[in-house]
Amino acid sequence: MAQSDLDGFFSWQWVFDRQATVRDRVIEHIQQTTIAVGVGFLISIALSTVAIRWNWTAKPITRAAAILYTIPSLALFTALIPITGLTLLTAEIALISYTLINLVPSIITGLQSVPASVLDAADGMGMGRARRFWTVQIPLAAPQIIAGLRIATVTTVGLVTISSFVALGGGVGAFINDGRARAFSTPLVLGVALSILLAVGFDLLFILLERLIPPRTRRTAQ
Amino acid sequence: MRSIWEFLTTSANWGGRRGIWARTSAHLWLSLVSVAIASTVAVPLGIWVAGWKRGAGAVAAIMNIGRAIPSFAILALVLPISIRWGFGLGFWPTVVAMVALALPPIFLSTLTGVRTIDPSVRQAADGMGMSRWETIRQVELPLATPQIITGIRISTLAVIATATLGALVAFSGLGSFIEEGRASFDQPRYLGGAALVVMFALLAESLLLAVQRLLTPWTRP
Numbered sequence: 001m002a003q004s005d006l007d008g009f010f011s012w013q014w015v016f017d018r019q020a021t022v023r024d025r026v027i028e029h030i031q032q033t034t035i036a037v038g039v040g041f042l043i044s045i046a047l048s049t050v051a052i053r054w055n056w057t058a059k060p061i062t063r064a065a066a067i068l069y070t071i072p073s074l075a076l077f078t079a080l081i082p083i084t085g086l087t088l089l090t091a092e093i094a095l096i097s098y099t100l101i102n103l104v105p106s107i108i109t110g111l112q113s114v115p116a117s118v119l120d121a122a123d124g125m126g127m128g129r130a131r132r133f134w135t136v137q138i139p140l141a142a143p144q145i146i147a148g149l150r151i152a153t154v155t156t157v158g159l160v161t162i163s164s165f166v167a168l169g170g171g172v173g174a175f176i177n178d179g180r181a182r183a184f185s186t187p188l189v190l191g192v193a194l195s196i197l198l199a200v201g202f203d204l205l206f207i208l209l210e211r212l213i214p215p216r217t218r219r220t221a222q
Numbered sequence: 223m224r225s226i227w228e229f230l231t232t233s234a235n236w237g238g239r240r241g242i243w244a245r246t247s248a249h250l251w252l253s254l255v256s257v258a259i260a261s262t263v264a265v266p267l268g269i270w271v272a273g274w275k276r277g278a279g280a281v282a283a284i285m286n287i288g289r290a291i292p293s294f295a296i297l298a299l300v301l302p303i304s305i306r307w308g309f310g311l312g313f314w315p316t317v318v319a320m321v322a323l324a325l326p327p328i329f330l331s332t333l334t335g336v337r338t339i340d341p342s343v344r345q346a347a348d349g350m351g352m353s354r355w356e357t358i359r360q361v362e363l364p365l366a367t368p369q370i371i372t373g374i375r376i377s378t379l380a381v382i383a384t385a386t387l388g389a390l391v392a393f394s395g396l397g398s399f400i401e402e403g404r405a406s407f408d409q410p411r412y413l414g415g416a417a418l419v420v421m422f423a424l425l426a427e428s429l430l431l432a433v434q435r436l437l438t439p440w441t442r443p
């Protein structure tokens with residue numbers, strides 16, 4: 001490659017020469033984000049149900065989520081490597097922990113906003129607890145839950161990049177790290193741009209999901 | 223756990239220019255400056271946008287996407303500019319990245335706070351002949367205070383935890399312990415640094431919760 005390609009602020013040529021790498025990095029980024037938010041969501045549902053069933057646990061649970069969130073990511077990745085190795089699991093443990101602070105409170109407020117009369121009606125129809133939870137409570141709480149998911153997902157898209165620091169994949173973060181290390185702006189700008197595009201993509205998916213919820217449930221829940 | 227304890231109880235780790243005291247106060251000062259700048263921008267902006275009939279949702283979505291911009295990328299992008307303009311390494315590049323990090327939560331919570339005010343309250347203010355400015359100061363701002371402070375609290379937590387990345391651009395804060403510990407495989411040092419950050423963040427959160435309760439006595443149970 002000609003040296004002149006490396007001089008400007010952004011070289012399209014550099015990107016075209018690496019199309020396959022760019023594609024792989026984007027796919028990796030989507031995978032890491034989806035796993036983190038998906039598993040984080042399931043854990044948050046469990047924690048929120050506990051917090052609502054036994055009221056006194058609500059404060060300690062949200063507090064614990066806040067503590068996890070304040071552990072600096074670099075330190076957490078570094079501390080986990082001796083235990084879980086240079087694996088996807090190491091990156092995901094950290095990423096999943098960081099989703100809880102946004103997901104747990106929004107699921108709790110969402111579930112609590114479901115009117116007691118609706119729950120009574122479901123009981124009256126003979127619904128079991130599990131069925132009532134998944135077919136009545138979760139859909140009615142959807143607006144708040146999706147709002148929490150949007151924030152958690154977009155934040156995770158940004159955080160995934162940090163795992164590139166400690167050689168744990170890191171999706172498009174690898175470009176940012178490369179650009180930073182060599183003071184070369186093209187991969188840096190590419191990494192940031194892809195990170196923003198990925199966030200926009202995920203956000204649009206959630207907006208679509210929100211539209212898919214039947215209008216009546218949307219109105220009732222507000 | 224014992225290693226963290228040893229790190230924290232060795233008095234040599236506390237004093238000096240690169241000690242815990244100096245770095246904690248640098249970390250505190252940087253977080254204060256960043257959150258103050260972010261609040262000064264985000265709160266008025268949130269109140270202003272909340273008054274729009276259309277387009278507020280779009281601005282909120284754009285702000286939300288801002289969270290996806292990695293802080294360490296902002297650091298890397300700002301560093302050369304900061305050096306060229308004479309702001310140097312360390313403090314100012316980190317402040318820029320932290321302000322960018324703190325803006326979205328404060329803006330979005332201010333927006334929600336103002337938007338969820340009961341319309342009849344605003345009508346009452348109009349009916350009393352309040353000007354726009356009086357309505358903002360005496361009605362909207364107080365009613366949105368709980369949400370605004372919640373936003374500031376979330377941002378403060380994020381800033382205190384993330385300002386550790388400042389060590390990458392030679393900011394000597396609590397992140398320096400993490401960076402040094404990582405570089406030299408000194409586990410007590412980076413875990414100790416992380417523990418200090420967590421304690422510091424929780425302390426700041428408790429403080430802001432107390433402020434919130436003081437400022438909004440009507441929400442106390």
